[in-house]
Amino acid sequence: MFLKRAIRIIFDRAPDETIDLFAVFPGLRRFFERRRLHRFLRTFGDLAFAFIIFVGLFGPQDPGENCIIYLSWGVWWPTIVLTWFFVGRMWCGFCPFPGIGRLAQGLGFCLNLKVPRFLRKNSPYLSVILLCIILWIEESTGIKESPRGTALLILAILSGATLTSLLFPMQAWCRYLCPMGRLIGVGSTLSMLEFRADFEKCKKCRTFACKRGTQERRGCPVFLGAFNVRNNLDCLICGHCLSLCDKDSPMLNLRSPFKELVLNKGRFITCSYIIPFLMGSQLVRFYEDSPFFFVHVGRLNGLDDMLVCSAMLAAGFFYVFVIIRLGALFFGITEDELFGKFSPMVPILVPMAFAGELAYRLDYALRYAPGFFPTIGRQFSVDSLLGLTFSVPPMTFPIMNIFILLSSVAACIYVLYRLAFQEFEGIVPMRRVVLVAALVLITGLSYMCLMIPVA
Ligand code: SF4
Numbered sequence: 001m002f003l004k005r006a007i008r009i010i011f012d013r014a015p016d017e018t019i020d021l022f023a024v025f026p027g028l029r030r031f032f033e034r035r036r037l038h039r040f041l042r043t044f045g046d047l048a049f050a051f052i053i054f055v056g057l058f059g060p061q062d063p064g065e066n067c068i069i070y071l072s073w074g075v076w077w078p079t080i081v082l083t084w085f086f087v088g089r090m091w092c093g094f095c096p097f098p099g100i101g102r103l104a105q106g107l108g109f110c111l112n113l114k115v116p117r118f119l120r121k122n123s124p125y126l127s128v129i130l131l132c133i134i135l136w137i138e139e140s141t142g143i144k145e146s147p148r149g150t151a152l153l154i155l156a157i158l159s160g161a162t163l164t165s166l167l168f169p170m171q172a173w174c175r176y177l178c179p180m181g182r183l184i185g186v187g188s189t190l191s192m193l194e195f196r197a198d199f200e201k202c203k204k205c206r207t208f209a210c211k212r213g214t215q216e217r218r219g220c221p222v223f224l225g226a227f228n229v230r231n232n233l234d235c236l237i238c239g240h241c242l243s244l245c246d247k248d249s250p251m252l253n254l255r256s257p258f259k260e261l262v263l264n265k266g267r268f269i270t271c272s273y274i275i276p277f278l279m280g281s282q283l284v285r286f287y288e289d290s291p292f293f294f295v296h297v298g299r300l301n302g303l304d305d306m307l308v309c310s311a312m313l314a315a316g317f318f319y320v321f322v323i324i325r326l327g328a329l330f331f332g333i334t335e336d337e338l339f340g341k342f343s344p345m346v347p348i349l350v351p352m353a354f355a356g357e358l359a360y361r362l363d364y365a366l367r368y369a370p371g372f373f374p375t376i377g378r379q380f381s382v383d384s385l386l387g388l389t390f391s392v393p394p395m396t397f398p399i400m401n402i403f404i405l406l407s408s409v410a411a412c413i414y415v416l417y418r419l420a421f422q423e424f425e426g427i428v429p430m431r432r433v434v435l436v437a438a439l440v441l442i443t444g445l446s447y448m449c450l451m452i453p454v455a
């Protein structure tokens with residue numbers, strides 16, 4: 001019965017239905033409440049990051065002799081991208097970055113300044129700028145082949161999270177500045193899980209302990225509280241508020257992956273410009289590996305390459321930005337009576353943005369997987385690992401990319417269908433829907449031309 005309902009919900013056969021997994025699986029609720037495994041996983045993550053930073057900075061600098069390159073770019077990143085769809089922002093509940101800051105705050109090292117209005121108001125822009133800088137570094141400096149560069153990048157994010165914790169209470173970095181958190185949040189709008197409160201129970205609440213905390217325990221680390229969670233963008237799904245709520249209000253819902261895209265219409269994503277930049281950068285990243293690639297961007301690490309790469313990233317952003325603007329023009333509706341202004345192409349394109357990132361990261365993970373154990377063998381002089389390798393058939397890459405891309409194009413068209421024929425039923429003429437669908441296909445075709453020849 002549960003399985004049948006779950007399949008109906010996941011495949012959007014019952015778009016308004018949800019299943020509270022805490023109610024169906026009480027053990028899951030206990031897992032989030034008790035937090036023992038959280039602490040264990042966080043400690044494991046802290047140790048893994050300490051290892052990556054130390055070995056990256058002081059270990060061999062030949063990428064063929066240092067395993068942290070593959071651990072960072074081939075294991076960590078693809079795993080995070082994969083989790084977006086299945087568990088939303090749950091990675092943030094285990095993320096090691098805020099660890100040192102939390103420890104410092106626990107020891108009383110925090111100025112407890114009020115988070116400035118400027119930071120609160122402009123946080124989507126600031127975090128997207130930081131994300132742009134990271135993607136630019138990734139593309140133009142050859143950092144993926146540099147153990148020290150990779151370690152420094154992780155150290156920079158760790159320093160940002162720690163410094164912010166010394167200035168402001170809780171995890172202000174995670175709420176307002178973290179570029180990864182912003183990316184994971186946007187990807188999680190497509191997630192089949194959501195963390196929400198039961199508003200009927202919250203109506204009677206007088207303590208709002210999920211946000212404010214109690215005398216013994218601090219409140220929500222990102223100043224939200226379960227009753228404030230309306231989308232998947234900001235809640236870390238850390239479960240911290242579960243034990244603070246005496247009304248059993250928080251729920252972990254299984255939902256249709258399209259629910260948030262259709263209901264919120266990408267309103268909270270639009271302002272951040274994250275989709276055009278992410279997709280534009282993906283087109284550039286795929287272009288680098290395609291037969292159309294004629295400039296060796298990011299390979300020679302010279303200034304010229306950096307400039308060319310910057311120009312290409314700007315061109316990629318502009319290309320997707322124009323598609324988004326054209327889509328809004330064709331769709332004809334850019335205002336919702338509940339939400340106000342929105343950009344229809346943003347929710348429509350989210351599945352392709354997610355798929356592009358997934359294809360790119362999985363491609364890297366698979367391509368370099370055969371060399372992982374021999375690299376460890378060379379690094380730590382373990383001869384038995386030198387021969388522990390395998391080969392990935394070249395056809396795997398185009399087949400995988402085609403599958404991911406076509407699924408995402410189908411998902412984009414489905415979101416368009418839901419918006420045009422259900423949310424704005426009878427308002428959007430058919431010819432306008434066809435024009436927007438054509439734009440989706442053109443975008444998909446752009447991806448196809450650049451990603452399929454990867455072999
Ligand atoms: S927002 Fe960033 S630093 Fe915070 S938990 Fe998520 S990924 Fe880690």
Ligand code: SF4
Binds near residue numbers: 202226245246
């Ligand atoms: S989630 Fe619990 S603590 Fe928070 S407002 Fe609702 S009832 Fe109150």
Ligand code: SF4
Binds near residue numbers: 195210219234235
């Ligand atoms: S609302 Fe609850 S689950 Fe979400 S970040 Fe805050 S404490 Fe964690």
